Amino acid sequence: MSKKVRVRFAPSPTGPLHIGGVRTALFNYLFAKKHSGDFILRIEDTDQTRYVEGAEQYIIDSLNWCNIPFDEGPGKDKGFGPYRQSERKHLYKQYADQLIAEGKAYYAFDTSDELDTHRKDHEAKGKTFIYNWHNRLKLKNSLSLSAEEVEAKLGAGDDYVIRFLSPQDETLQLQDIIRGDINIDTNILDDKVLFKSDGMPTYHLANIVDDHLMEITHVIRGEEWLPSLALHQQLYDAFGWQAPEFAHLPLILKPAGFKGKLSKRDGDKIGMPVFPLQWFDKKNNVTLKGFREEGYFPEAIINMLVLLGWNEGEGVEREIYTLDELISVFSLDHVTKSGGKFNPDKTKWFNQQYLQLKNDEELAELFKETLPLDCARGDHKDYLTSVVGLIKERATFVSDLWSLSSFLFEAPTSYDEKASKKAWKEGTALLMDELIGLLESMDDLSVANVQDFVKSWIGAKEIGFGKVMMPLRLSLVGSLQGPDVFTIASMIGKEETIARIQKAIDTL
Helix, strand or coil: CCCCCEEEECCCCCCCCCHHHHHHHHHHHHHHHHCCCEEEECECCCCHHHCCCCHHHHHHHHHHHCCCCCCEECCECCCCCCCEHHHCHHHHHHHHHHHHHCCCEEEECCCHHHHHHHHHHHHHCCCCCCCCCCCHHHCCECCCCCHHHHHHHHHCCCCCEEEECCCCCCEEEEEECCCEEEEEEHHHCCCCEEEECCCCECHHHHHHHHHHHCCCCEEEEEHHHHHHHHHHHHHHHHHCCCCCEEEEECCEECCCCCCCECCCCCHHHHCCCCCCCCEEECCCCEEECCCCCCCCCHHHHHHHHHCCCECCCCCCCCCCCCHHHHHHHCCHHHECCCCEECCHHHHHHHHHHHHHHCCHHHHHHHHHCCCCCCCCCCCCHHHHHHHHHHHHHHCCCCCHHHHHHHHHCCCCCCCCHHHHHHHCCCCHHHHHHHHHHHHHCCCCCCHHHHHHHHHHHHHHHCCCCHHHHHHHHHHHHCCCCCCCHHHHHHHHCHHHHHHHHHHHHHHC
């Protein structure tokens, strides 16, 4: 690659950023960083009727949370700005006029009602209405009208659009990095609208002009834009510009059991977020879940997303990648053509993996933020670190840590009914009372010491271990769950251990 790689992520600020958009941004980011290039954010807000307040900042916040920040964009001008299309609208008219002057585009004055009539007429005949070579001379445009009529309409301020003059009886030969060679019969293409009389370009014209002026070398975007590739390539050719290389990413599909593309409305159906951050939908007065607020780590979401449509190569079964590792191994050559199914269970698995990878000190800091305000020993960093190390292997989210370890901070207030019937038998209270006496005689309640004392005592009494260990665990935890019972006793201390056993005797 002789030119410096420059890629762009160009979302519309019409609502929260879907994870499909995040994956598009991710692939652009990885490609740019792999080739020491630039990752640009451009806000495509030409359709002001769909603009949603706060959506642009949401996009920026989402990229930052995912640790894939843009190099250029709103607030980071590197000489190619502005980066909002609404602030660039003064640029586009000259390019539309250029195409008109060169006979590569034309004015069309057909009203919406007239076009609707044509569509309905075609539908009644079992046909599809396409505005192109086969009917444009029968419609109201600068190809069918005289120059005087066109000037009169423009002078009178009649509404118009500028349409691209698509060729007839040609075969377009297109290339896509992911999909290979693509041949298109130009006779099936319509004359797309490029510019409207309100002074705003359509997406197609603005997109091409901006990519050219911003020196974009590679356009990496979703599969849904593949039908636009023919027009975009033709526009580059019409202007005499070098087109970027194109790569159209496969869709993210709904989970198993559902059909089609994963949409913004699927979150509630599958019981899982489809947005990186929480979003309040003012229009419908609902809050949409975000992965961040649901307790997911950004590293887990990035790792999950990259494997929806990409793999390192045949024979490589690796699943866990850091961002730096992804940058090192990423290649568009290994992006698949077929879509990948979003898997909620696998997403949780990724989060669990990343939770296990965090060191106990870091996890303890995160755990501390979730503790009840009046939690005893909640400010004891060493104690929290020890707790985390003891129970984190059973956690998927940081929010799981409290339910897995609450007994290490406060005595149980109740006892599991099924566990109580299993563990507390006739004679258990006497055994537990005797155990209290044993513990009271001990000065050292280290794990090894308490284990040796209790096991020796059980052996001397010639009774089964379960007769003591189960009611002891029930006394300390409130159930028969949890880590090593001797470790629990050592951590909560002698006085607390004895108090909990006494409470169990009094209660059960």
